[in-house]
Amino acid sequence: MSLTVQPAKPSIGGIIHVDSDHLLDDETIETVRHELEHRGVLVFPHLHASDELQLAFTDRLGDRVNFTRKIPGSDADTPDVYKITLDRKLNSEPDYVLGTFFWHIDGITIDQPLPKATVLSARRLSDSGGATEFANLYAAYELLPEREKEELENLRVIHTVEAAVRPVHGTPTQERIERYRSLAAVMEQPLVWTHEDGRKSLLLGTHADGIVGMPGAHGRALLTRLQQWAAQPDLVYTHHWTPGDLVIWNNQGVMHRVVPYTDEGRVMHRTTIAGTEKPGHVASESELQRIYAMA
Numbered sequence: 001m002s003l004t005v006q007p008a009k010p011s012i013g014g015i016i017h018v019d020s021d022h023l024l025d026d027e028t029i030e031t032v033r034h035e036l037e038h039r040g041v042l043v044f045p046h047l048h049a050s051d052e053l054q055l056a057f058t059d060r061l062g063d064r065v066n067f068t069r070k071i072p073g074s075d076a077d078t079p080d081v082y083k084i085t086l087d088r089k090l091n092s093e094p095d096y097v098l099g100t101f102f103w104h105i106d107g108i109t110i111d112q113p114l115p116k117a118t119v120l121s122a123r124r125l126s127d128s129g130g131a132t133e134f135a136n137l138y139a140a141y142e143l144l145p146e147r148e149k150e151e152l153e154n155l156r157v158i159h160t161v162e163a164a165v166r167p168v169h170g171t172p173t174q175e176r177i178e179r180y181r182s183l184a185a186v187m188e189q190p191l192v193w194t195h196e197d198g199r200k201s202l203l204l205g206t207h208a209d210g211i212v213g214m215p216g217a218h219g220r221a222l223l224t225r226l227q228q229w230a231a232q233p234d235l236v237y238t239h240h241w242t243p244g245d246l247v248i249w250n251n252q253g254v255m256h257r258v259v260p261y262t263d264e265g266r267v268m269h270r271t272t273i274a275g276t277e278k279p280g281h282v283a284s285e286s287e288l289q290r291i292y293a294m295a
C-alpha cells in the first residue's frame with residue numbers, strides 16, 4: 001500500500017485516503033505522526049470508524065486522555081469517547097459544548113501535559129453550521145516580524161476556564177464559577193512555546209485571560225490581536241464534514257473552533273491523545289487580580 005497525503009492548503013491541512021482496514025497499519029501510523037507536525041490537521045474522508053477502531057487508532061498514537069471523568073456528559077459505556085452534541089440525552093452539559101464556538105486549544109486549562117492530539121469523527125451532522133476551523137499556530141509564529149518575535153519571546157499568559165465560557169454565559173454565576181474551577185485550573189502558559197524539538201508556536205485561545213506583568217487591557221488587546229493574526233485565512237483550514245469523516249489534529253500547534261450550529265442532532269465522537277510536554281504551570285488566582293489592578 002502506498003499512502004499519499006494531499007495538502008488541503010499550503011500552510012495547513014492534509015487529506016489521507018485510506019481504507020478503515022488499513023488505519024492501524026504501521027505505515028499509516030508513521031505517516032500520521034510525521035504529517036501532524038507539519039500539516040497540523042489530517043482528514044480521513046468517509047472512514048466510518050467505530051468507537052472501537054477510533055480508540056485503537058488513538059492508542060496506537062499514544063496514551064488516552066479521559067476528560068470525561070471530570071467533565072459532565074460522559075457515557076458510562078464508553079468513558080474514553082466524549083460525545084460532542086447539544087442533545088441533552090447524550091451529553092448532560094451541552095453548555096460546555098457551546099464554548100467550542102470560540103477559538104481554543106483542548107485541555108489548556110487543565111494541570112497536565114498539553115494533550116498531543118485530538119481525534120474527532122462525524123456521526124450525525126447538522127443541517128447548517130458545524131464546520132470546524134483549524135488555525136496553524138506554528139505558522140502564525142513563524143510569519144511574525146522578527147522584532148515582534150523578540151518582544152513576545154518571554155511573555156507569560158494566564159488561561160482560565162472563566163474566560164473560555166464568558167462568551168457563552170456573560171458573567172457566570174458564582175455557582176457556575178465554582179463548578180468550572182473544580183474542573184480546571186488557572187494556568188500560566190508561555191505565549192511562545194519552544195517545544196522539545198526546538199520548534200516554536202504560539203499558545204492562544206479564548207481562554208487566554210491576561211498577560212503577566214502587563215495591565216489587563218494591554219494584555220487582552222495583544223492577545224486579541226495575535227488571535228486575529230493567527231486566524232488569517234491562509235493559516236486556517238475549514239473542514240466541512242461529511243458523514244463518517246475522521247479528523248485528527250495536532251492540539252499542541254493548532255487552535256480550533258466550530259461554526260455555530262443549533263441542531264441537537266449533530267453528534268461527534270472525540271478521543272484524545274496525551275502529550276508528554278507541559279509548557280505551563282498552575283498560577284495563583286491573585287496573579288490575574290494583579291494584572292487587572294494595574295493602571
Ligand SMILES: [Fe+2]
Nearest residue numbers: 100104106256
Ligand atoms: Fe475542542
